[in-house]
Amino acid sequence: MKRYNYILLTALIVCVTACRKLDIPPKNIIQDPEVFSNSAGIQAYMARLYSELPIEDFRYSPARGLNYFWIISPTPATTGEALSRDQTSSMQENFGGWSWDIWGGSYTVIHDCDYFIQTLPSYASNFTTAQVNAWLGEAYFVRGMTYFGLVKRFGGVPIVNKTLNYVVGTSTDELKVPRSSEKAVWDQVASDFDFAIANLPAVNTDYADGSRANKYVAAAFESRAMLYAGTIAKYNTTTLFDASKNELCGMPASDAAAYFLKSYNAAVMLDGVYSLYLSAWSATDKTAQYQNFVNLFSDAASKENIFVREYQYPNSVHGYDAYNVPRQLIGPNGYSSEVNPTLNFVEMFGGIPKNADGTIQNLDGSGHYNLYTNTMDLFANVEPRLRATVILPGDAFKGENIEIRRGIYTGSSTGGISPLLPAGSRSQYPTTNLVTSSTATQTPYTLPGGALMNPAGLSGIFTGDQTCAISGFSIRKWLNPNLATSQVLENNETQTWIEMRYAEVLLNRAEAAYELYSAGQSGTTDYVTDAYNDINQIRSRAGATLLASPGSMTIDSIRIERRKELAFENKTYWDLKRWRTFAKEQNGTIYRILMPFYSVQAGKYFFDARTDERNDIYTYDPRWYYEQIPGGAISKSTNLIQNPGY
Amino acid sequence: MKKLFYYTALCLVIIAGNSCNKIDNYPAPSSTITGSTIDEGTGNTVQTEIGGGGTRVELLETSYSSNPVPIYFQSMQDGTFNNTKVFAATYKISVQGPFVPIVQTDSTGTVIADSSKTIVLKSTATVNFRVQPFLRIEWVSKPVFNADSSVTVQVKITRGTNNASYQQDITDINLYVSNTQNDNGNNNYDPRYSKLTSYNGSTGTALLGQTITITTTGGALAAQDVYFRVGARINAGLDEYNYSTNDGIKYP
Numbered sequence: 001m002k003r004y005n006y007i008l009l010t011a012l013i014v015c016v017t018a019c020r021k022l023d024i025p026p027k028n029i030i031q032d033p034e035v036f037s038n039s040a041g042i043q044a045y046m047a048r049l050y051s052e053l054p055i056e057d058f059r060y061s062p063a064r065g066l067n068y069f070w071i072i073s074p075t076p077a078t079t080g081e082a083l084s085r086d087q088t089s090s091m092q093e094n095f096g097g098w099s100w101d102i103w104g105g106s107y108t109v110i111h112d113c114d115y116f117i118q119t120l121p122s123y124a125s126n127f128t129t130a131q132v133n134a135w136l137g138e139a140y141f142v143r144g145m146t147y148f149g150l151v152k153r154f155g156g157v158p159i160v161n162k163t164l165n166y167v168v169g170t171s172t173d174e175l176k177v178p179r180s181s182e183k184a185v186w187d188q189v190a191s192d193f194d195f196a197i198a199n200l201p202a203v204n205t206d207y208a209d210g211s212r213a214n215k216y217v218a219a220a221f222e223s224r225a226m227l228y229a230g231t232i233a234k235y236n237t238t239t240l241f242d243a244s245k246n247e248l249c250g251m252p253a254s255d256a257a258a259y260f261l262k263s264y265n266a267a268v269m270l271d272g273v274y275s276l277y278l279s280a281w282s283a284t285d286k287t288a289q290y291q292n293f294v295n296l297f298s299d300a301a302s303k304e305n306i307f308v309r310e311y312q313y314p315n316s317v318h319g320y321d322a323y324n325v326p327r328q329l330i331g332p333n334g335y336s337s338e339v340n341p342t343l344n345f346v347e348m349f350g351g352i353p354k355n356a357d358g359t360i361q362n363l364d365g366s367g368h369y370n371l372y373t374n375t376m377d378l379f380a381n382v383e384p385r386l387r388a389t390v391i392l393p394g395d396a397f398k399g400e401n402i403e404i405r406r407g408i409y410t411g412s413s414t415g416g417i418s419p420l421l422p423a424g425s426r427s428q429y430p431t432t433n434l435v436t437s438s439t440a441t442q443t444p445y446t447l448p449g450g451a452l453m454n455p456a457g458l459s460g461i462f463t464g465d466q467t468c469a470i471s472g473f474s475i476r477k478w479l480n481p482n483l484a485t486s487q488v489l490e491n492n493e494t495q496t497w498i499e500m501r502y503a504e505v506l507l508n509r510a511e512a513a514y515e516l517y518s519a520g521q522s523g524t525t526d527y528v529t530d531a532y533n534d535i536n537q538i539r540s541r542a543g544a545t546l547l548a549s550p551g552s553m554t555i556d557s558i559r560i561e562r563r564k565e566l567a568f569e570n571k572t573y574w575d576l577k578r579w580r581t582f583a584k585e586q587n588g589t590i591y592r593i594l595m596p597f598y599s600v601q602a603g604k605y606f607f608d609a610r611t612d613e614r615n616d617i618y619t620y621d622p623r624w625y626y627e628q629i630p631g632g633a634i635s636k637s638t639n640l641i642q643n644p645g646y
Numbered sequence: 647m648k649k650l651f652y653y654t655a656l657c658l659v660i661i662a663g664n665s666c667n668k669i670d671n672y673p674a675p676s677s678t679i680t681g682s683t684i685d686e687g688t689g690n691t692v693q694t695e696i697g698g699g700g701t702r703v704e705l706l707e708t709s710y711s712s713n714p715v716p717i718y719f720q721s722m723q724d725g726t727f728n729n730t731k732v733f734a735a736t737y738k739i740s741v742q743g744p745f746v747p748i749v750q751t752d753s754t755g756t757v758i759a760d761s762s763k764t765i766v767l768k769s770t771a772t773v774n775f776r777v778q779p780f781l782r783i784e785w786v787s788k789p790v791f792n793a794d795s796s797v798t799v800q801v802k803i804t805r806g807t808n809n810a811s812y813q814q815d816i817t818d819i820n821l822y823v824s825n826t827q828n829d830n831g832n833n834n835y836d837p838r839y840s841k842l843t844s845y846n847g848s849t850g851t852a853l854l855g856q857t858i859t860i861t862t863t864g865g866a867l868a869a870q871d872v873y874f875r876v877g878a879r880i881n882a883g884l885d886e887y888n889y890s891t892n893d894g895i896k897y898p
Contacts (some may be wrong), residue, residue, distance in 0.1 A: 241755030252753075362847065426838050427865055583885060587818065588842040590830070615837045621699060622885040634715060642716070645698070645742075645884045 036123035042135055043206065045116060049142045050212065051316075052109045054102075054149030056570040057309050057319035057497040058478075062093045065100025069491055071323055074339050075570045080591055080618065082475065082568070085466035088616040090586045092624040093153065102153065103229070103633040106146050107160065113143035114163045130201070137199035141213040142220075144192030147185055147305055148225045153627045154576060154643065155240070155249040156182040178639040183255065186229040190262060193222035197269075209300070210308045216270050217307045220500045223508040225268035228578045230259035230260035230515060235580040238625055240644050249626050249643060257519050260512040261472040264527075267509035270306070274502040276541050277304040286384045289543035293388035297478055297498065307500040311493070319490035326391060326474040327440065327467060328458035331488025337459070340471040341390045343592035343609060345567065348560050350544050351382040360594065362607040368416025369606035375404070375596045378607060384543035389567055391474040391622045393596045395459070398481055403457030404469045406595035408445050409435035413602035418463030420597075426590065426611050434597075447600060456643050461595065471612075472594040477568045503538055504571070507562045510534035528553070535561050577625055582589045675733040679703070679765075681773035682726040685782065687806060691698045691725030693889035694743055695831030700886065701743030703727050708764070709736035722825050722829060723892065738764045744879065744886040745777040746807050747845075778807035781816070781878050783890040789874045791898050795866035796839075797823075800859050801876045801890055814880040816850030818887075819843050821860040822875045823867070830875045830892050838864045839872075850878075863879045869897050 025031050028505025056075065060066050077084035078091050095102045116139045124132045150157045151552035158177035166175060180188075196218035204212040232251060239250035252638060277296040282288035296302060311317055322331045323338040330336040338437035343360065346352070362378075364370050372378055375394035382392070391397055393404035409417065411433035420429055429436075435445050437456040439566040444452035480495055510531040517527035531548040538561060539546050559579065563572050576582040590611040598605050622644035634640045647834065683692045683701055694700035701721035708716045721727040740748040740762040750759040765771045786800035799821060823839040824830035839862040845851075860876065863898070874893045877887035 168806070239751075239753075241751055245755035247755060340796060422865070424863070556713065584844075588820070588837070588840075590837060617837050623698070638711075638713070638715060 002109050002146060032119055036119055037126050039127070039131070039206075042120075046135070046138060046212070047110075048204075049112060049116075049139070051110065052105070052112075053142060053145050054106065054109075055145075055309055055499050056573075057499065058311075058320045058493075058495075060570060062091055063087070064094065065102065066105075068100070069317075069319065071319070072338055074323070075573050076339050076475075076568050079572045079576060080342060080585060080589070081345050081563075081572055082341050082592070083471045083612060083616070084102060084338050084340065085470065086137070088336065088614065090582075090618045090620040090624075093424065093627055094622070095627070095630050100149075101630075103630050106150050107158075109144055109146045110160055111163055113139045113146070114161060115144075116427075118163060122323060127522075131205075133199040134201055134205065137196040137215075137218070138213050140192045141200070142227075144189050144196065144218070145221060147192065148189045148221070148228075151182065151185040151189060152228055152578070154629055155626045156180050156185050156246065158637075158640075159185060159188050160189075173500035176637040176639045177303070179242065179246070179248050179641060180253075182249055183234075183247065183251045186225070186232075186251070186259070189225045189229075190222060193218045193225065193266075194406075196223070197266075202273075209304045209310075211310050213307065216273050217500065219266045219269040219447035220306050220505050220508075223263045223270075223512070224500070226259045226266060227508045227512050228574070230256045230263060230512065231372075231578045232580075233259060234515070235578070237580070238622070240626075240641070242641055248641060257516060257521055260515045260519070261521070263508055263512040264516060267505050267512065270505050272504065274306055274505070275303045276502055276506075277302045278541060281541060283540075286543055289541070290384035290387050293385050293542065294481070295477075298480065298495065300496065302501075304502045305496075305498050306502060306505070307498075309497040309499060311496065313492065315326055316494075317491045318495075319481055320478055320495065321488045321493055323489045324475050324479060325485075325488055326397065326459040326469065328400065328402065329398055329485055329488070330467075331485060333488075333490050335490070337465075337468050337470070337474055339475040339568065340469050341473040341475060341486050341567075341602070342471050342612075343473075343565075343594045346390060346392075346473060346594070347592075349383045349386040349562050351386070352379065353606050359592075360607075360609055362594075362609050363419070364416070366385055366416060367479070368418055369608070371413075371417075371599065371602050371604035371606055373604055374605075377605075377607050385564065389475075389564075390478045391469075391476045393469075393472060393594075397476065397479070398485075402459050402474060403444050404459050404461065404472055404474070404596060405455075405457035405605075406461045406472070406597055407434045408453065408455050409433060409597045409599045409606070411437060411599075411601070413599050417599060417602070417606060420608055421610065424611075428613065428614055435462050438462055440465065440468070445600075452629065453598065457596075466614075470593070470614075471591075471626075472596060472607075475568060498569075503541075506534040506538055507558070507565060511555075511558050511562065514553065514555055518555065538565055580625060582620040582625070583622045586618040589618045590615060591618065655742050662858050672733075675731045676769075677732045677734045677767050678728070678730045678770040679705070679732050679737075679739070679767065679773060680726075680728040680770065681746070681775070683721060683743060683775050683777055684725070684800065685745075685779050685806060686776040687778070688782065692743065692745055692777060693723055693725055693783075693875075693891060694723055695833050695887060695889065696720060696723050697833045699833055699884075700792050700831070701705055701725065701727075702740055703729070704740050704742060705732070706738040706762075707733070707735050716832055723831065723889075732767060734764050734767050734769070736763060736764065739773055741775045741777070743777075744781075744883070744888045745779045746809050746812055746881065748775065748777070750811075762805045778809065778812075779888050780806060780880050781888040782806045783876050783878055783888055785890055785893065788893055789895045791895070792861070795898075797872075797874065797895065798859060798861040798869060799874055799876065799893075800857050802857055803853065803878050804855055806888070812880070814882050815848050816845055816853070816878055817881050817885075818845065819850060819853070819858065819860070819878045820876065820887075821862065822877060823862055824873050824875075825870055827873055827892065827894060830873045831876055831889060832887050836872075839867055867897070871896055 041366040048542045061071050073087040076082035077087035109512045156179045159180045204214045233256035240248045281292040323335045327336045355361050379392045391402050435455040442454040462468050513527040513531040536546045626643040628646040702718045705717040719729045782804045789797050789799045821841040822835040824835050841863045875892045876890045879887045
């Protein structure tokens with residue numbers, strides 16, 4: 001019996017001791033001390049925060065959201081900048097589809113920022129004060145960016161500035177944080193950025209290449225965010241209140257000026273710190289101006305780059321070139337020509353012959369087509385920035401002339417060629433006197449001299465196959481001229497995305513200054529002259545003719561300058577939204593295209609300007625100024641009020 | 647042994663069969679809400695478009711929660727609505743569309759008017775809302791074919807409300823052409839022939855009360871039966887269109 005007692009005692013001792021030893025932090029889960037005690041852990045934490053920043057980069061489209069590799073419904077094809085075979089109408093962002101959880105994803109990032117902000121101070125003794133302040137500044141910056149990403153889509157959203165801890169078995173009511181007013185969220189964005197500006201150093205000591213935030217990065221984004229807030233306060237007409245009279249959508253117009261002033265002041269902070277890229281620029285040489293604007297998007301040493309997202313093969317890659325090269329430079333994946341700039345976009349630029357109404361002049365005084373030896377002759381004096389943004393028919397890229405031709409005209413040219421269709425017609429081209437090609441496999445046409453000519457250009461336009469320059473233009477911006485065609489592949493590219501560059505800061509400053517000027521505000525500076533100088537800096541670098549005087553400016557000259565400069569950088573979508581002009585521009589709109597034809601008898605080219613042959617109608621629904629809050633978010637948190645009209 | 651096996655199997659079948667009977671579910675919704683949105687000035691239904699850009703009915707199931715998530719269903723284009731799959735419950739009902747809102751708030755969010763209706767739905771309820779449309783669009787002369795097989799219509803547009811908050815300028819007056827009888831409007835039209843006109847400032851508003859003549863664009867219509875509708879809107883609410891009735895015409 002005694003023996004049993006001993007055994008029992010031994011067993012008890014063993015068990016109790018064992019129990020004690022089992023109560024240790026799990027070894028397979030990284031704990032706070034590992035993360036917050038050394039700078040490598042902090043870097044890992046930051047890597048995740050930055051990777052989740054809501055940036056509309058090479059991997060974004062409204063159809064499939066952020067961080068998605070497949071970009072075949074590109075953003076510019078929703079804004080009128082371009083036409084695409086895979087995007088044929090206006091659209092709002094598609095939060096439900098694919099893998100994009102904008103709501104839950106954003107609040108995960110906000111939680112991670114809150115957790116970082118709450119936890120780092122208790123480990124501060126491991127670091128210098130400067131390090132701790134800088135990292136806190138970055139966490140506030142990321143949180144501000146995330147709220148910005150939410151408020152520009154939804155208006156007022158819940159503000160959650162501390163981590164919520166749910167105890168299993170208790171009520172979930174505390175977790176159902178209601179939406180704050182839209183104004184409160186914009187102010188939250190401003191205060192997060194202000195904290196970041198105050199705490200970040202001038203140069204990020206961990207990474208100084210623009211991929212991590214510094215003081216001026218935060219200021220640049222504050223200038224953008226406050227400009228958005230100001231324009232929404234001024235131009236928005238949709239309102240939504242909750243039962244406590246919080247204005248969830250819309251802000252008092254009287255708040256606009258204060259936001260514009262914040263935007264202006266933030267932009268001015270970057271004065272002299274960053275500058276427009278001018279490395280290859282020359283005041284007198286249009287070719288140099290063109291090359292300079294091309295280089296701007298690939299020169300890592302550019303002082304214009306403020307904040308960038310870098311990619312690395314094979315962990316983080318994109319396929320911009322694969323989707324967008326002209327048809328004749330098609331890569332092995334078989335994609336090409338997803339972004340084809342519209343004639344509406346091209347007509348914003350100077351240096352093109354134009355009619356009194358601003359449309360391109362393709363007819364002579366007697367109503368016949370103007371004739372050109374080469375297609376590029378029409379664009380002989382074009383603004384260099386346009387050539388660097390759009391591949392014009394016949395322009396050179398990767399050592400080839402990009403050949404864009406709709407067909408061969410075999411009719412008479414005696415006495416001039418009359419338009420193929422009546423002005424404004426949306427019908428198909430007549431089939432008589434026209435030789436065209438339905439695909440890239442062409443049957444050459446024999447010209448009178450015996451020479452052969454394909455009916456369509458090598459990059460289109462093919463009547464039965466839209467893998468070509470369907471608008472008569474192909475995209476140039478961001479394309480890498482040094483990428484071998486065999487490497488033009490999806491998920492293979494690592495070109496850096498420039499999310500914020502100094503040109504935008506100047507444009508923010510000009511727009512905010514002009515809005516302040518129109519509101520009758522006057523500061524220590526003369527706002528209208530400031531705006532005028534900003535715009536002329538941009539125009540001078542672009543090779544455009546300068547604005548004559550401050551008095552000749554309107555708000556539209558500033559907006560059009562912005563659309564030209566930042567085109568195809570996924571910014572225009574948000575600009576049209578915040579100006580509340582989307583629904584006016586896309587109001588049963590069919591975008592215009594420019595079709596080059598070759599006349600056999602004249603031996604010359606002519607251009608026909610018409611509406612999109614596919615008759616794709618763009619109509620932007622005004623409800624979309626405030627996006628639909630995902631149904632799943634409301635089911636989980638029933639205090640959330642849906643935006644109007646959904 | 648074999649007997650025991652069969653008995654066990656039989657028991658299992660009985661148990662399984664019994665548990666299947668206990669379906670933990672509600673009966674499918676079978677009540678009906680029907681009604682229309684009526685112009686209180688003319689007594690006609692308020693024409694709209696189908697889909698997200700037109701009139702819709704909002705149901706707040708107040709017997710379920712004091713703060714329910716709203717349920718919506720769309721009106722038909724003639725301004726009537728009918729939903730035969732609604733749970734029997736107490737609802738606060740309103741309609742939203744191109745008319746002075748049923749629930750109005752001022753610029754600070756204070757509710758200044760609320761003519762929502764509360765019903766206890768058992769089997770069928772008919773709910774008619776009398777509203778003031780932003781605009782009334784009436785035919786002056788029905789569509790007629792011209793010699794070149796284009797079509798000309800004449801309409802008159804007047805305001806449907808005296809409410810000072812809804813006297814904005816007319817921004818668009820459009821003639822829609824469609825081959826579809828029950829879906830013709832800004833959401834669905836033939837772009838080749840429809841004539842869309844936008845107005846800046848007060849130029850559109852100046853046409854109020856006048857006979858407006860609109861001809862289709864793009865030359866001769868295709869040889870099909872077609873439907874015509876004129877839509878117009880002001881910059882109020884969600885910028886929805888008011889419409890004339892939908893009028894069909896035989897190709898000559």
